Amino acid sequence: MRRGSLTVHVTLLATTVATVAVLLTGAIAWWVIRSTSEAQERDQLAAQAEVLSRTPPLAAAMLNRQERIAGPTGTMLARVRRSGEVEGPAAEVVTAPRRAALLSGERISATATLNGRHMLVEGVPTPAGGGLVLAQPMSTVDEASARMRTRLLLPLSLGLVGSALAGALLARRLARPLTSAAAVAHRLADGERGLPVGTDGPTEVAELAGALNSLDAALARSENRQRDFLLSVSHEIRTPLTTVRGYAEALADEVVTGAEVPQVGRVLTGEVERLETFVGDLLSLARLESDDFRLEVTEVDLAALLTHVAEVWQPLCTRHGVDFRTEVPDSEAPLPLRTDGFRVRQLLDGLIENALRVTPAGRPLVVALSDSTVLQVRDGGPGLTDADAAVAFERGTLTTRYRGVRPVGSGLGLAIAHRLTTRLGGTITAQGRGPEGGACFTVRLPPTPPQAQAQ
Structure with missing residues (x-):
């Protein structure tokens, strides 16, 4: 139309x-x-x-x-x-x-x-x-x-014509910045960036121009992050693929034979597992960001959930020489919360895995429950700077920053934790230095997830 x-x-x-x-x-x-x-x-x-x-x-x-x-x-x-x-x-x-x-x-x-x-x-x-x-x-x-009425007709007619002219001038003055803003919006949609919009004019027009300027800056930041993330993804995928290809060619050329074959098989298996982990993280993040993601909300005893967490992670941390501990206000009393217990467990597993990767032997790793809505994962690792904490949940940022400096994963673990917490209706924050000397991640969950309230 x-x-x-x-x-x-x-x-x-x-x-x-x-x-x-x-x-x-x-x-x-x-x-x-x-x-x-x-x-x-x-x-x-x-x-x-x-x-x-x-x-x-x-x-x-x-x-x-x-x-x-x-x-x-x-x-x-x-x-x-x-x-x-x-x-x-x-x-x-x-x-x-x-x-x-x-x-x-x-x-x-x-x-x-x-x-x-x-x-x-x-x-x-x-x-x-x-x-x-x-x-x-x-x-x-x-x-x-x-x-007298005859004399009145002329000023009334002049007033009508003058109002129409004033309306036309006002319309042009209003339309000019809006047309300019629309042109900038189309150029932004076409991929151009760095297009400042003048903020002159009425308050509403100035607000629109300011919103477009903010959108321009946000798009530029988002695209830069996506570009950095794609570079990181390509690097993460290229390394194991290069290894797999090299060994595969060696096997095909019969360079590797005899007793070396089992060792090569173990290397190939490890690299494939790295690829599977990375692709699995990408799929998990994609599912979390999809519109049809649903929660299975039930009555969950967080104290019992932490007990199960300890049963799984205590032996693994012991093998790495890490002192794993849980802190619960009263281990005898249940701490009920209406939430998705599977997703809370997935969230804790991701944070613990991230902490275990950087925690040296002999240092502690603590999972704490202060009440039925606040969870913490603290470690004795190298910690984070204030700049690190500000970007901790951005995809691939810390991985790119610390590759070659400390053990890093796929770069998606903390992004997945952040998205999981958001889906559960809670908030997650990163603190560079916790009581154990390393990083501290705090998750605050609502009494009932928003998705469950809507149902």
Whole structure:
């Protein structure tokens, strides 16, 4: 579906709003003009009646003379004598209540029908008693209103045109930075980076520009990390593949024979296991990041889970000369938690394997449970710097940094631990130096995983 541009939409919106405002203003002004014209005609008629009331016997002659000078207005006069008698062409509009009001010294202001015409009626008492009444056709009010309304059309039209032009200018001013931002977004989608967007303009436009600038920087960082990770992956895969290929060629060329074959077989098996471990870690990370990943939430006794962990890892750590210990607040009491016990065990196994790799013989490796939601894996290894702790869960970062310096794995173990913790609804943090002198990883789990709450 073809969509109109923002400039057209804003211009149409501004024109519509201006049209509605002009129509409302015109309607109100139309009514105000009518009321104002009537009020002005009444004031003039009342002032004229006031002048004529000072000389009632000459009022008719003065009114005729005025009409001969200014032109006929259709104004008619009625005189109320002290006796209550009413005389004159406009006598018909002087009703009994109006006559009584004039005789009592009150002014009257009303409308009436005289000879089939709608009339304005103004009456004032005379100094000698009685009163004088003037009746003027309502058509004079209509004529005055028409003149004023005609003059109103031009400013209203100019206001409407000006609003439309202002709307068009505003639309162009709003659309220009948005069009520029959209162009930058398309270029970012095409793979370009380092495209700063100007933050001039309204607050919302500046926020959009700032968001695009942040997105540009985040994409650049992410792509740099992905590039580094791919380089690390290629290095990890190339080394065992080179070894496997070399020995395979040696076997094919019968360079390796006799008693050397079992040793070569063991080397090949070890390299294949390295490849399997690395590919398995990649698949685990991919599964953790998929949308259909689900948890099997049950009531889990974390104290019992740590007991099983110790049964598996105690002998392995002993073979490496590492002092493996578990710390539980009260080994007799269960520590229940609604979570996925299999995933928690997978998380702990990954952290323990990472710690065992760097812990030298004679040093401790501790798995601690402070309560039913906080787990720690601490080691007596070389530890981490503050810079290391900040990037510990990024894929391959520490492996690239410490390859050749200390034992390293596939570079995915801590990334998997971080993703597992996130899937469980918890948080994991890295501390460079723990109580045992090495790194300390702290996992905080919620009472119930968010995925289980949604179910």
